[in-house]
Amino acid sequence: MSSIISIPSGGRCTTASPVVIEGVGLHSGAQSTVRLEPGSDGLRVFDGNAFIPLRDVSVARTPRCTRLELPSGRRVDMVEHLFAALRIAGVTDADMSFIGDEVPVLDGSSSVWLDAFARTGLTRVGGAIECLLVAKPVSLTVGSSRFCALPGQFSLDCTIDFPNAHIGRQRISVDEQTLGSLAVARTFVLEHEIAMLKANNLALGGSLENAVVIGEAGPLNPGGFRVDLECARHKALDFIGDLMVLGVPVIGRFEIFAPGHSANNAFVEEMATSGALRRVSILEASPVSLAA
Numbered sequence: 493m494s495s496i497i498s499i500p501s502g503g504r505c506t507t508a509s510p511v512v513i514e515g516v517g518l519h520s521g522a523q524s525t526v527r528l529e530p531g532s533d534g535l536r537v538f539d540g541n542a543f544i545p546l547r548d549v550s551v552a553r554t555p556r557c558t559r560l561e562l563p564s565g566r567r568v569d570m571v572e573h574l575f576a577a578l579r580i581a582g583v584t585d586a587d588m589s590f591i592g593d594e595v596p597v598l599d600g601s602s603s604v605w606l607d608a609f610a611r612t613g614l615t616r617v618g619g620a621i622e623c624l625l626v627a628k629p630v631s632l633t634v635g636s637s638r639f640c641a642l643p644g645q646f647s648l649d650c651t652i653d654f655p656n657a658h659i660g661r662q663r664i665s666v667d668e669q670t671l672g673s674l675a676v677a678r679t680f681v682l683e684h685e686i687a688m689l690k691a692n693n694l695a696l697g698g699s700l701e702n703a704v705v706i707g708e709a710g711p712l713n714p715g716g717f718r719v720d721l722e723c724a725r726h727k728a729l730d731f732i733g734d735l736m737v738l739g740v741p742v743i744g745r746f747e748i749f750a751p752g753h754s755a756n757n758a759f760v761e762e763m764a765t766s767g768a769l770r771r772v773s774i775l776e777a778s779p780v781s782l783a784a
């Protein structure tokens with residue numbers, strides 16, 4: 493059996509001009525800056541004195557965010573909302589520099605990045621676009637988190653189940669056309685968890701400006717939830733960002749239950765090391781045939 497897979501966008505893109513975003517880190521509470529320069533060598537990260545390909549950067553398993561570990565020993569926390577924005581916008585090439593150890597949380601979603609890309613505009617980069625195709629089924633269970641990837645057109649089906657009356661069981665499904673609907677969903681936290689997080693030096697920069705805080709009576713944020721199923725959408729957004737640590741879009745049918753960063757990173761590693769992914773290079777948005 494073979495199926496026809498289309499790649500996400502019309503081709504390779506980078507930002508038309510530099511994007512510089514400053515803000516506070518959710519966990520550290522420290523001010524930091526991210527600079528994205530237009531690029532033509534894929535997604536790269538500055539480390540010491542050179543830009544290195546994102547796919548050569550390792551990822552640590554951390555429960556509350558995704559952490560890059562650069563060859564120099566530097567670490568950069570909470571890259572996931574930025575990386576999800578790159579995937580959603582179709583930015584395939586950019587040179588990223590991080591000043592500080594944690595990417596600013598901004599409003600807790602990917603919106604600020606996407607607004608910035610919309611302001612600067614994107615320009616085409618010549619050459620073939622690279623993707624990783626899921627070439628054979630792969631699955632992983634990590635604690636209560638379950639993941640499955642199948643060959644096929646990109647889709648993501650994400651279910652969460654929280655023992656909380658204001659979250660409960662939520663399921664969201666997106667494909668390439670509706671992926672952008674995840675972008676506005678904010679990170680969330682249960683009000684009773686905040687003291688424990690702060691005691692562990694986490695969420696020190698957290699506020700109602702950058703997270704949905706869910707209390708006994710529901711969200712404490714003015715206006716409540718921003719979109720329906722915001723919590724499931726945000727977990728799906730995080731997963732999209734965590735997939736992008738491989739440096740290029742990963743195309744397949746994903747079904748995930750109760751994802752979290754540490755488990756997401758384990759699944760990405762499983763996909764990358766199990767031979768389930770096939771790297772393809774395509775000059776234009778022409779469909780490619782995948783033996784499934």
Ligand SMILES: [Zn+2]
Nearest residue numbers: 572679726730
């Ligand atoms: Zn998140």
